[in-house]
Amino acid sequence: MNIQFTRHRRLRNSNNLRAMVRETHLRPEDFIYPIFVVEGDNKKNEVPSMPGVYHLSLDLLNQEIEEVISLGVKSVILFGVPDEKDDVGTQAYHDNGIVQRATRQVKETFPELVVVADTCLCQYTDHGHCGIVENGQVLNDPTLDLLARTAISQAKAGADIIAPSNMMDGFVAAIRHGLDEAGFEHIPVMSYAVKYASAFYGPFRDAAHSTPQFGDRKTYQMDPANRDEALREAQSDLEEGADFLIVKPALSYLDIIRDVKNQFNVPIVAYNVSGEYSMIKAAAQNGWVDEKALVMEMLVGMKRAGVDLIITYFAKDAARWIREDQ
Ligand code: PBG
Numbered sequence: 001m002n003i004q005f006t007r008h009r010r011l012r013n014s015n016n017l018r019a020m021v022r023e024t025h026l027r028p029e030d031f032i033y034p035i036f037v038v039e040g041d042n043k044k045n046e047v048p049s050m051p052g053v054y055h056l057s058l059d060l061l062n063q064e065i066e067e068v069i070s071l072g073v074k075s076v077i078l079f080g081v082p083d084e085k086d087d088v089g090t091q092a093y094h095d096n097g098i099v100q101r102a103t104r105q106v107k108e109t110f111p112e113l114v115v116v117a118d119t120c121l122c123q124y125t126d127h128g129h130c131g132i133v134e135n136g137q138v139l140n141d142p143t144l145d146l147l148a149r150t151a152i153s154q155a156k157a158g159a160d161i162i163a164p165s166n167m168m169d170g171f172v173a174a175i176r177h178g179l180d181e182a183g184f185e186h187i188p189v190m191s192y193a194v195k196y197a198s199a200f201y202g203p204f205r206d207a208a209h210s211t212p213q214f215g216d217r218k219t220y221q222m223d224p225a226n227r228d229e230a231l232r233e234a235q236s237d238l239e240e241g242a243d244f245l246i247v248k249p250a251l252s253y254l255d256i257i258r259d260v261k262n263q264f265n266v267p268i269v270a271y272n273v274s275g276e277y278s279m280i281k282a283a284a285q286n287g288w289v290d291e292k293a294l295v296m297e298m299l300v301g302m303k304r305a306g307v308d309l310i311i312t313y314f315a316k317d318a319a320r321w322i323r324e325d326q
Contacts, residue, residue: 024304026296026322028072031315032116032269036207037061037102038081049203050274051281053313055081058102062109071319075114077163077311078102081208082124088132089124093149097124100157107158116190117154119147119164119175128212130166130220138220140168147171148178155184163246165192167220172240188243190269194230194256197221200249200275207274230256231263238264246311249273251298254305261306270302272312280314292321 011021036047036055043057056064068076080099082091091097103115121143122130131143143166151162162179164171172191179187197218205211222229234245245264247257248271261268280298284291295314302310312318 024300026299026303026318028315028319028322029074030299030303030308030310031073031318032075032077032114032309032311033068033073033315034077034079034311034313035061035064036079036081037098039083039098047203047207049206049278050313051285052317053207053277055207058098058105061102061105065106065110065113068316069110069113071316072323073315073319074112075116075161076106077116077118078106079118079208080123085124085126087126089121089146089150092119092121092124093146093153095153095156097153100153103154103157103159114160115158116161116163117151117157117159119151119154119162120166121146121150122166122210122212123208127214128210129215130217131168136214140170143168144170144174148174151175152178152182152184155179155182155187159187161188161190161244163190163192165195165246165248167192167195167217167222169236170240172237172242176241189241190244190246191237191242192248192271193234193237193242193245194247194253194260195221196224196249196253198224198249198252198273198275200252200273202275203278204274224252227256227259231259234260234264238266242266244269244309246271247307249276250302250307250310251276254301257302257305257307267308268306269309269311270305270307272299272302272310272314274313277313292317296321 038055038057040057041059044060045055047053078099082098084091120130122128127133129138131138164175172189244267246269247253250270250272280294283289299318
């Protein structure tokens with residue numbers, strides 16, 4: 001036989017050779033670990049639809065953070081699950097709200113840890129929507145003021161990054177303006193710029209008790225069928241002063257991640273959401289998939305698609321597996 005062809009397999013001959021030509025790498029510092037904090041003492045309650053994810057009371061929080069840090073993860077995002085809810089989400093912007101107290105406590109003990117605050121109202125409103133509701137409508141502009149107040153109280157508590165997730169138009173501008181006026185011009189905004197109205201948030205809403213009590217979020221979160229619109233959303237958030245752009249969810253939106261990465265020159269973040277976590281956990285518990293291999297393939301796929309950072313409930317596991325494999 002005397003034909004000429006290219007041998008791609010030459011570069012796959014051994015483990016070390018494959019490592020040398022590998023194009024994408026996962027590092028523990030790529031991950032942001034979500035933590036749900038609750039009122040009370042001595043609480044570590046597993047979220048039923050998210051095995052391995054807990055509601056933690058503040059007395060047990062530092063222990064959790066120590067583990068996160070020991071694994072090389074540099075950042076957490078805090079979600080509050082308050083006891084008290086009302087129609088305007090007062091606990092979201094209360095200086096003694098659960099997230100504000102958690103943030104103060106964590107920053108006091110672990111000043112180096114990068115604490116991201118999720119800035120939204122849905123866990124704090126009795127109707128479960130992300131803004132002020134009037135006659136069944138979620139009002140845009142009146143909600144902006146509450147978001148800015150929430151962001152300021154989070155920054156005052158010591159949050160290093162503000163991550164607004166409620167998808168009102170102008171939310172980055174309102175928050176940026178509020179932070180600047182309050183002397184927090186140095187605090188970056190990580191905007192959930194491209195957030196789809198997704199069924200993949202189901203387990204989170206169990207975890208955060210934030211299911212809308214009527215209707216859905218389709219008048220403010222994006223239609224999963226839309227691609228061009230993602231670029232418009234990202235562009236306006238950047239013009240309003242966003243420092244990072246989040247695409248959420250991640251797995252069904254890798255094309256969007258690549259579009260945003262190609263178009264905009266800021267750090268891009270994927271939110272590997274609750275439903276994406278629960279599906280893998282459930283399959284793994286049944287012995288149907290190899291959890292470690294599947295998770296690492298999924299996470300490296302997100303990086304290959306173009307993200308710089310990944311918010312993921314697998315952060316601790318992935319960091320451990322990276323270390324194991326070194
Ligand atoms: C708050 C918020 C949600 C998530 C993060 N921030 C839920 C939602 O929009 O309903 C979802 C995260 C996940 O599913 O892991 N607005």
